Every structure is written in structure tokens, then in C-alpha cells.
Amino acid sequence: MSNRIVELEILRYNPETDEEPKFQTFSVPCAEDWVVLDAINYIKDELDRTLSYRWSCHMAVCGSCGMMINGEPMLSCKSFLRDLPDRIRVEPLTNFPIERDLVVVMDDFMDKLDSVKPFLIPREEKTVDEGEFLQTPAQLSKFKQYTLCINCTLCYAACPQYAHNEGFVGPAALALAHRYNLDSRDVGRSARADVVASNAGIWECSFVGACSEVCPHGVDPAAAIQQTKIASSVDYFRDMLIPGRRS
Amino acid sequence: MNIIKTDVLIIGAGGAGLRAAIAIAELDPSIQVALISKVYPMRSHTVAAEGGAAGVAREDDSFENHFNDTVTGGDWMSDQDAVEFFVHEAPKELTQMEHWGCPWSRKPDGHIAVRPFGGMKVERTWYAADKTGFHMLHTLFQTSLKFPSIQRFDEYYSTDLIVVDGCCRGATAIEMRSGQMHTFSARAVIIATGGAGRIFPFTTNGAIKTGDGMAMAYRAGVALKDMEFIQYHPTGLPGTGILITEGSRGEGGLLVNKDGYRYLQDYDLGPPDPSPRNKAMELGPRDRLSQAFWHEQKKGRTIKTPHGDVVHLDLRHLGEKKINERLPMVRELATAYVGVDPVYEPIPVRPVIHYTMGGIDTDINAATSIDGLFAAGECACVSINGANRLGSNSLTEILVFGARAGQSAVQILAADSPQVDEAAIHEQANAAKARIADLFLASGGGETVSGLRREMNDTMESGAGIYRTDASLRESSAVIKDIRRRFADIELQDKSNVYNTDLIQVLELGAMIDVAQALIISALERKESRGSHQRLDFTERDDKSYLRHSLASFVKGGDPEISYRDVTITRSQPGERVYGGGEQK
Numbered sequence: 001m002s003n004r005i006v007e008l009e010i011l012r013y014n015p016e017t018d019e020e021p022k023f024q025t026f027s028v029p030c031a032e033d034w035v036v037l038d039a040i041n042y043i044k045d046e047l048d049r050t051l052s053y054r055w056s057c058h059m060a061v062c063g064s065c066g067m068m069i070n071g072e073p074m075l076s077c078k079s080f081l082r083d084l085p086d087r088i089r090v091e092p093l094t095n096f097p098i099e100r101d102l103v104v105v106m107d108d109f110m111d112k113l114d115s116v117k118p119f120l121i122p123r124e125e126k127t128v129d130e131g132e133f134l135q136t137p138a139q140l141s142k143f144k145q146y147t148l149c150i151n152c153t154l155c156y157a158a159c160p161q162y163a164h165n166e167g168f169v170g171p172a173a174l175a176l177a178h179r180y181n182l183d184s185r186d187v188g189r190s191a192r193a194d195v196v197a198s199n200a201g202i203w204e205c206s207f208v209g210a211c212s213e214v215c216p217h218g219v220d221p222a223a224a225i226q227q228t229k230i231a232s233s234v235d236y237f238r239d240m241l242i243p244g245r246r247s
Numbered sequence: 248m249n250i251i252k253t254d255v256l257i258i259g260a261g262g263a264g265l266r267a268a269i270a271i272a273e274l275d276p277s278i279q280v281a282l283i284s285k286v287y288p289m290r291s292h293t294v295a296a297e298g299g300a301a302g303v304a305r306e307d308d309s310f311e312n313h314f315n316d317t318v319t320g321g322d323w324m325s326d327q328d329a330v331e332f333f334v335h336e337a338p339k340e341l342t343q344m345e346h347w348g349c350p351w352s353r354k355p356d357g358h359i360a361v362r363p364f365g366g367m368k369v370e371r372t373w374y375a376a377d378k379t380g381f382h383m384l385h386t387l388f389q390t391s392l393k394f395p396s397i398q399r400f401d402e403y404y405s406t407d408l409i410v411v412d413g414c415c416r417g418a419t420a421i422e423m424r425s426g427q428m429h430t431f432s433a434r435a436v437i438i439a440t441g442g443a444g445r446i447f448p449f450t451t452n453g454a455i456k457t458g459d460g461m462a463m464a465y466r467a468g469v470a471l472k473d474m475e476f477i478q479y480h481p482t483g484l485p486g487t488g489i490l491i492t493e494g495s496r497g498e499g500g501l502l503v504n505k506d507g508y509r510y511l512q513d514y515d516l517g518p519p520d521p522s523p524r525n526k527a528m529e530l531g532p533r534d535r536l537s538q539a540f541w542h543e544q545k546k547g548r549t550i551k552t553p554h555g556d557v558v559h560l561d562l563r564h565l566g567e568k569k570i571n572e573r574l575p576m577v578r579e580l581a582t583a584y585v586g587v588d589p590v591y592e593p594i595p596v597r598p599v600i601h602y603t604m605g606g607i608d609t610d611i612n613a614a615t616s617i618d619g620l621f622a623a624g625e626c627a628c629v630s631i632n633g634a635n636r637l638g639s640n641s642l643t644e645i646l647v648f649g650a651r652a653g654q655s656a657v658q659i660l661a662a663d664s665p666q667v668d669e670a671a672i673h674e675q676a677n678a679a680k681a682r683i684a685d686l687f688l689a690s691g692g693g694e695t696v697s698g699l700r701r702e703m704n705d706t707m708e709s710g711a712g713i714y715r716t717d718a719s720l721r722e723s724s725a726v727i728k729d730i731r732r733r734f735a736d737i738e739l740q741d742k743s744n745v746y747n748t749d750l751i752q753v754l755e756l757g758a759m760i761d762v763a764q765a766l767i768i769s770a771l772e773r774k775e776s777r778g779s780h781q782r783l784d785f786t787e788r789d790d791k792s793y794l795r796h797s798l799a800s801f802v803k804g805g806d807p808e809i810s811y812r813d814v815t816i817t818r819s820q821p822g823e824r825v826y827g828g829g830e831q832k
């Protein structure tokens with residue numbers, strides 16, 4: 001272990017005893033190759049067993065460990081101390097109610113994910129014995145990027161629209177809807193449009209692009225939303241110009 | 248206490264639990280399913296699986312090949328009727344995943360692509376780049392949202408099974424958000440809680456893989472089967488234990504020691520073809536590769552690092568394009584966590600605890616010895632994996648046996664009378680609650696979870712690692728007994744209700760101690776070397792005495808009782824496991 005001591009200022013809140021959240025500072029002796037999560041685990045194991053936070057995989061894939069680190073939404077298991085100063089402020093993800101310490105309430109996000117019908121609505125029915133649906137690598141690559149979302153909700157913490165209007169469906173859910181809409185096997189676009197193309201959906205997005213900047217897997221929800229807007233406009237005009245198309 | 252009534256209770260919402268839930272919902276939407284998980288479903292550790300899922304796909308492959316590879320790979324400890332069933336169901340389940348939208352990697356003509364994997368004779372590993380488990384888990388989770396009969400209870404930590412008159416009738420669980428204990432009353436229960444790699448210090452397993460479900464079943468009277476077989480994966484990143492998938496060797500990655508020499512050729516795995524043929528060299532089985540590392544280390548031919556000795560996994564010759572296309576996650580992980588870009592430098596790797604072959608004793612129907620109780624996935628031992636799981640068989644196993652568990656549960660509902668003895672359920676739920684309340688009251692003992700957990704981890708590694716002896720196992724057994732005794736002196740620092748992870752970690756440690764003890768005693772009693780269980784004092788496989796599953800039964804306050812059951816052999820008689828050039832002869 002190196003001699004580096006890092007001061008972690010962690011926002012603490014226990015709804016059973018605290019009126020409001022407040023910072024508590026811990027001094028942690030850190031190894032060079034540690035991530036912020038390692039330092040937090042050190043606190044939990046050695047200094048204060050009451051600290052609450054979520055984590056599991058420690059490899060940036062389960063999506064549990066999102067936190068505000070020096071004001072930026074990040075995965076704490078992928079935030080290397082070598083890239084950070086000696087004083088680090090750690091807070092729960094903004095735009096979410098705090099459940100306790102660094103744990104936020106996920107209900108709204110889970111509902112939104114559900115609302116966009118994020119499952120394949122197949123073009124044709126086929127039994128398993130009839131084999132797979134064909135899909136070329138080119139067709140796959142159209143939507144592949146949008147399958148990579150780990151539901152870490154960093155994009156909701158970064159999104160200025162979601163901050164103002166919690167009704168906004170939000171980046172990850174809209175990107176996921178787009179993922180299915182683009183899938184050559186799927187015909188669910190109109191079924192998803194109720195939510196996706198509603199006032200709380202894509203049109204709410206003002207294209208700041210903060211979501212894409214903080215995404216740890218390069219999903220680019222902003223692009224998904226932009227593309228959906230274009231596709232929805234096309235739908236809209238087509239419906240207008242071809243009377244009786246949508247009855 | 249709050250009672251939540253349901254038809255089928257599923258504990259665990261990883262790949263196996265979700266697959267079971269969907270199977271039930273599809274069979275009969277009027278059946279209520281309660282799906283509980285200590286983390287949100289998409290956080291389950293299935294998410295971390297990288298390489299792929301095995302199922303016969305090619306014209307030049309056959310069920311028989313997959314069967315033979317699995318049985319040989321498992322050093323003949325697999326139950327062959329179960330393997331037979333498994334290999335036949337595998338392609339169907341993987342195709343079903345495709346129909347649900349899983350973004351499998353494809354061939355130019357649009358058909359599913361398959362890649363080679365260790366110990367597999369023909370390419371049959373379906374993959375979604377190198378994020379296969381991630382895509383499978385999200386596909387299953389998202390598909391499960393279609394079914395209104397599946398009611399989820401996210402972030403509920405299950406503590407105890409409720410067994411009335413030999414019949415499983417539900418379980419208790421703590422709602423983490425409120426700290427409230429709930430009783431789930433059900434007519435069938437499926438455990439799908441995953442593996443227990445966290446009993447060891449250096450593992451690819453996430454923090455949640457603490458063997459809770461194994462311990463719950465074990466305490467309720469179901470035996471844990473073949474616990475001595477735990478898999479070391481040969482290629483983990485030093486320090487973190489993050490896995491570098493076997494898919495990287497499937498794509499042509501090479502393992503070299505400190506002299507740049509492909510050492511596997513010295514361990515009956517040659518010849519060292521420039522690009523290894525299937526089942527040879529880098530594509531040998533995991534037990535043999537991890538053992539080869541151990542010997543290289545003894546010979547001083549490994550590379551020293553601050554995080555222990557390593558060898559090098561070299562992918563450079565694959566080129567940037569192929570690495571980006573097939574192994575993007577490997578590149579991301581190696582670059583982020585060890586500062587090595589595999590396009591330009593070899594990746595340091597060492598063996599790392601990865602997979603629990605043993606588990607809750609189940610039969611081919613996923614049924615346990617308690618009526619109404621089923622188990623599937625890594626927590627269960629059917630056993631198809633025997634003494635050494637072949638890579639990419641377990642992602643398929645969670646589908647095949649997850650679905651099977653769901654079907655079995657539906658079947659018993661039809662036969663079972665909905666009458667339940669509510670008073671008895673209450674009584675057991677209250678006992679479970681009292682056990683938790685006692686933890687809150689205990690004070691002055693001075694032991695901490697983190698301290699005891701570290702001691703447990705250390706003794707598992709030193710005594711029950713890649714190579715074991717009578718003395719090492721006895722030593723670990725004594726340490727675990729001591730830890731068990733001191734566990735009673737753990738004092739909760741956190742006495743609050745909301746999201747109390749101090750409490751959850753204590754309960755997890757309790758489960759791990761049970762599982763660790765079952766592992767050690769099973770290993771101590773198995774006086775032979777087979778697959779992943781290698782004894783320096785009994786170096787040969789001994790079919791006469793040990794072609795049998797070990798069954799560890801819980802004994803309160805003492806060592807588990809070990810009994811044995813014959814392995815089911817249908818058509819493959821135990822033979823020599825030959826890899827490398829020998830196979831082709």
C-alpha cells in the first residue's frame with residue numbers, strides 16, 4: 001500500500017435519526033490502483049460499519065455503484081483514485097430521493113424502464129423448433145450500441161430535464177425503447193410510441209447531451225432520443241399526409 | 248408479521264430465477280409468482296458472464312459430442328441422465344433467448360455464430376460479443392416485464408425457509424428499505440441464489456455471491472452435494488480478480504510464462520500449435536490450466552507482481568480490429584484495471600476462484616429432498632458439471648434448469664392441496680424473526696464481520712485451494728470452527744432499520760461459514776484427486792471408492808455428516824481424460 005491518504009467527504013443520511021443529510025469525513029490510506037469503491041469498502045470494513053451504499057460486481061457491469069464523485073455522476077468501481085485529488089466528495093446520485101447514505105430510491109427509474117415496453121414484440125411468431133430469426137451483423141450493429149445500457153442511472157443524475165420534471169421518461173429508458181425499435185426482428189414501435197413519443201417522452205429532451213457524456217458504456221442516449229424524434233416526425237407527417245393510415 | 252401469499256416463491260432473480268419465473272408465467276398466467284432478490288434483478292451476477300453459452304449449433308457437431316465433452320470435462324462426476332437432458336435442451340433454450348431479443352453475435356448470413364471454448368471438441372459456444380451474461384440477464388429481465396403474474400420484490404433479503412411437515416411452504420425475507428421482516432407463504436419454492444465464490448479471498452464473484460440459498464436449504468435439511476469441487480479460472484486480473492474470459496483464448500489468445508514460453512505443453516496439453524486446436528493447450532479445461540499455473544509457480548517460472556505471481560495472456564497477434572469486435576470488454580477491463588492495452592501488451596493473469604460446482608442436491612427435475620422445494624442455477628448441483636465445469640455450460644444450465652424448475656413447480660401445484668397450516672408458518676416465521684432480533688441485541692462480543700470474513704477467506708485459500716492435503720484441510724476446519732464460535736460474538740454497529748448493510752453482511756457471513764465448512768469437510772473426506780479437487784496426499788483418481796457424489800448434511804453445532812451416492816452412468820464409462828494431441832490419436 002502506498003502512503004497516500006485520501007480524505008473522503010461522504011454525505012450521510014439516516015432517515016430514522018437525521019433531520020437532513022450532512023457530510024462526514026474519513027481519512028483512508030489508499031493503494032495506488034484503488035478505485036473510489038475500494039476506499040469506501042475500507043471505510044465500511046475498518047472505520048464505520050454503518051455506512052450504506054450499493055455495489056456488487058466491481059467491474060463496471062452490474063450498474064449498482066453510481067454516485068456523485070466530486071460533483072460528477074460516476075461508477076465508483078471505475079473511478080480511479082489516481083485520477084482524483086486527495087479530497088474527494090462522495091454523494092448519492094442527484095435527482096433521486098435519498099433512501100439512506102449513498103443509497104437512492106430507484107422506484108421511479110424502474111417504473112420508467114417498464115413503461116417503454118422494453119421487450120421484443122416480434123414481427124412474426126415462430127416456434128423454437130423453427131430456429132432463430134435471421135439477423136445480419138449489419139442489422140445487429142444498427143441497435144447494438146443501445147443494448148449496452150447497464151441501468152446505472154448516471155444519465156438521470158446528469159439530465160437537466162429530469163431535474164426539472166420528474167415525469168420525463170429519461171435517457172436510459174428512451175434509449176432502450178430505441179434499441180427495440182431498431183431491432184430488425186421487432187415491430188413494437190407504435191406500441192411504444194404512447195410513452196416514447198408522448199409529452200413526457202422524447203419531446204421533453206432539450207438535447208443538452210449530458211447523458212451521453214456520463215454514460216460509462218458509450219450508449220449515447222442523446223443520439224437515441226434524437227433519432228427517435230426524427231423517426232416520430234416522419235411517422236407524424238406520414239399519418240397526416242396519408243389520410244386513414246392511423247384510425 | 249406481514250404475510251404475503253403467493254403460489255410460487257422464487258428466491259433469486261438472476262438468470263436461473265428469471266427463467267423459472269417466465270416458464271411459470273408462460274405455462275399458466277393464473278399462477279402467482281413472487282420473485283424476490285437481494286439486489287435489483289439486473290445487478291445479479293449473471294451480468295458479469297462474458298464468454299458465452301454452450302449449445303450444439305453446427306452441422307459437424309452433435310449432442311453426443313457435447314455430452315462427451317461435458318462428462319469427460321467433469322471427470323465422470325456428472326450424472327449422465329442429467330447431462331443427456333441438458334445437451335438436448337441447450338439449443339432450444341438458446342434459440343428461445345434469441346426469440347426474446349438476445350443480441351447474439353451473428354455470421355454474415357444472419358445465423359447465430361459460435362466460438363471455441365475450453366474443453367469443447369467443436370465450436371458450440373453462442374456469444375454476444377464478450378458480454379454474454381450481461382445480454383442474457385437483461386433480455387430475461389426485460390422479457391419478464393411482459394408478464395403481470397410475476398410480482399417482484401426487489402431488495403428483499405431472504406433469511407430462512409419455512410418447512411411444514413416435510414413440505415416447503417415459503418420463506419422469510421427482510422425488506423431492505425424498511426428493515427421489515429415479511430413472510431412469504433407459497434405452495435412451492437424455487438431457490439436460485441447463485442454461487443458462493445465469496446468464501447474465498449480472490450474471486451471473480453461479485454459481493455453478492457455468498458451462498459445464502461445453499462445455506463438456507465442446508466439448514467432446512469437438504470444436503471449440499473459435491474461441495475469440494477470449486478473451480479479456479481486460469482485467467483483473472485491480479486488484485487481485483489476481474490475475469491478475462493476464456494473467449495479470449497477461444498479467439499486465439501496464448502498463455503506464456505516469464506520466459507515467453509507456452510508452458511502448457513509441459514502438462515500433457517500440447518502440441519503447441521500456433522493457434523491451438525480445440526481441447527489442447529490454451530483450450531484445455533480450466534482445472535488443468537489452473538493446476539499447470541501452480542506447478543509453474545513452484546518451478547519459479549511465473550512473473551512476480553505486487554498482487555502475487557502471474558503469467559501472461561497474449562492477444563497482440565489478434566490485432567486491434569478483432570479484439571474490438573470480439574473482445575471489447577476484455578480490452579476495456581484490462582486497460583482500466585491493470586493499465587494494459589491488450590492490443591499492445593500481454594495481460595497479466597492468475598488463477599482465481601470462479602464457480603461452485605457443488606450446491607443444493609437436486610435431481611434432474613430440479614427437485615430437492617424436501618417436497619415443494621426446488622433449486623436451479625449455480626446454487627444447485629444437478630449435477631451436470633461434475634468435478635470440473637466446462638466454460639460456457641453454466642449460462643446454458645441456468646436456462647435449462649431454471650425453466651425445468653418452473654415446470655416442476657407448476658406440476659406440483661396441480662397435485663398439491665392449497666390447504667396450508669398457517670399457524671405452523673407463523674411459528675417458524677417468528678423464530679426466524681427472533682434470530683434477527685437477537686443480532687440486534689447482542690453486545691459486548693467485540694467481533695466484526697470484516698474481521699471474521701477475512702480470517703475465513705484466508706483459511707479457505709491456504710487450506711482448500713488448488714491443491715489440498717489432509718493437514719491443510721484439518722487446519723482450515725479448525726479455523727472455521729473457531730470462526731463459527733466467535734460469530735456469536737459479532738456485535739452489530741448499525742442498529743437501524745433502513746438499508747442496514749451491516750446486518751445483511753452478518754447474515755451473509757453466517758451463510759458463508761456454513762458453506763465453507765461443508766466444502767472443507769467434503770474435501771477432507773474425498774481421499775482422491777479428481778477434476779478441480781486435487782490432493783497432494785492422494786494424487787490419483789479412485790473410482791472404486793469415490794465415483795460417488797458426496798452429500799454434506801447439516802449438523803447443528805458440529806461438522807456436517809458426509810454420505811455418498813453413486814454417480815448416474817448411462818453410456819460413458821470412466822476413462823482417462825485426454826487433452827491435447829492425445830485426443831486426436
Ligand SMILES: Cc1cc2nc3c(=O)[nH]c(=O)nc-3n(C[C@H](O)[C@H](O)[C@H](O)COP(=O)(O)OP(=O)(O)OC[C@H]3O[C@@H](n4cnc5c(N)ncnc54)[C@H](O)[C@@H]3O)c2cc1C
Nearest residue numbers: 259260261262263285293298299405441624625639641642
Ligand atoms: C465473471 C464471471 C464470468 C462468467 N462467464 C461465464 C461464461 O462465459 N459462460 C458461462 O456459462 N458461465 C459463466 N459464468 C458463470 C455463470 O455466469 C453463473 O454460474 C450464472 O450466471 C449463475 O446464475 P444464477 O442465476 O444461478 O445466479 P446469479 O445470477 O448469481 O443470481 C443470484 C440471484 O439470487 C439472489 N439472491 C442471492 N441470495 C439471496 C437472498 N439471501 N435473498 C434474496 N435473493 C438472493 C441475487 O440477488 C440474485 O438475483 C461466469 C461467472 C462469472 C463470475
Ligand code: FES
Nearest residue numbers: 058062063065077
Ligand atoms: S459495482 Fe457493479 S457497476 Fe460498480
